[in-house]
Structure formats: C-alpha cells, structure tokens
Amino acid sequence: MTTLREAVALFLEAKRLQQQNNTQKETKKMDEKQYMGEIKRTMNYEIDLDQRLSMLALGLAGEVGEIVDHIKKAVYHGHEIDHVELGKEFGDVMWYLYNLMDDLGVDPDIVRFLNVEKLRRRYPEGFSEEASQNREE
Numbered sequence: 097m098t099t100l101r102e103a104v105a106l107f108l109e110a111k112r113l114q115q116q117n118n119t120q121k122e123t124k125k126m127d128e129k130q131y132m133g134e135i136k137r138t139m140n141y142e143i144d145l146d147q148r149l150s151m152l153a154l155g156l157a158g159e160v161g162e163i164v165d166h167i168k169k170a171v172y173h174g175h176e177i178d179h180v181e182l183g184k185e186f187g188d189v190m191w192y193l194y195n196l197m198d199d200l201g202v203d204p205d206i207v208r209f210l211n212v213e214k215l216r217r218r219y220p221e222g223f224s225e226e227a228s229q230n231r232e233e
C-alpha cells in the first residue's frame with residue numbers, strides 16, 4: 097500500500113511533469129468553451145439522441161470503473177499509481193460527463209452552482225461526521 101509520504105511524493109512528481117509538459121505544449125489552461133469544442137469534435141452525432149445518451153451513460157460508468165480499478169490496484173495490490181494514466185482516465189470520465197451534460201442541455205456552470213449550494217447547506221461549517229449523519233437530503 098502506498099504510504100501518505102509516497103503519495104505526496106508521487107503527486108509532486110506528477111505536478112512537476114505536468115508543469116514541464118505545460119511549458120512544452122500549449123495545454124496550460126483550457127477553458128470550458130475550448131474543451132467543449134474539442135470533445136464535441138469527437139462525438140458521434142450520426143446516432144440518435146437516445147443512443148447517444150445510452151452510450152454516454154454506459155461509457156461514463158465504464159470510465160469511472162477504470163479509475164476505481166487504478167485505486168483498487170494501488171490500495172490492495174501494491175501497484176504504484178501512474179498519475180499520467182490516471183489523468184487520462186479522468187479525462188475519459190470528463191469526455192463522457194461533459195458530452196452527456198451537453199446532450200441533456202445541462203449547463204456545467206449551473207451544476208457547479210447547485211453542487212456548492214447543496215454542500216453549503218449540508219456542511220455550513222465544513223465537513224463533520226455529525227453534519228453528515230444528520231443531513232436532511
């Protein structure tokens with residue numbers, strides 16, 4: 097199992113590589129509009145909406161499973177976490193999630209707002225076990 101110190105070291109190394117990569121490529125920052133343009137470019141709009149929703153939901157679940165598998169292998173099998181590969185899986189999750197929101201007409205800004213509002217109501221003083229156990233929704 098990866099110790100906290102090892103995990104921090106891996107995180108810092110991944111950040112260093114990311115920063116190094118960012119200076120080599122033009123991937124420093126990508127806003128949501130740019131990202132949506134990129135992911136929609138690779139979406140198959142030849143299939144109908146029901147098929148897309150089904151494909152996106154299944155794909156999202158599958159990609160979350162791939163992240164879960166990385167974590168499982170690190171925690172239970174002693175594998176090193178490969179932050180580059182894990183980052184690619186997070187990207188796959190984002191591709192499915194953002195395409196799904198787009199096809200459903202869900203605005204990511206509103207999603208973030210609703211999420212933060214819910215969390216502020218649920219945990220007004222930040223997370224606590226008591227607030228978690230006594231939450232209303």
Ligand SMILES: [Mg+2]
Pocket residue numbers: 159162184185188
């Ligand atoms: Mg994947």
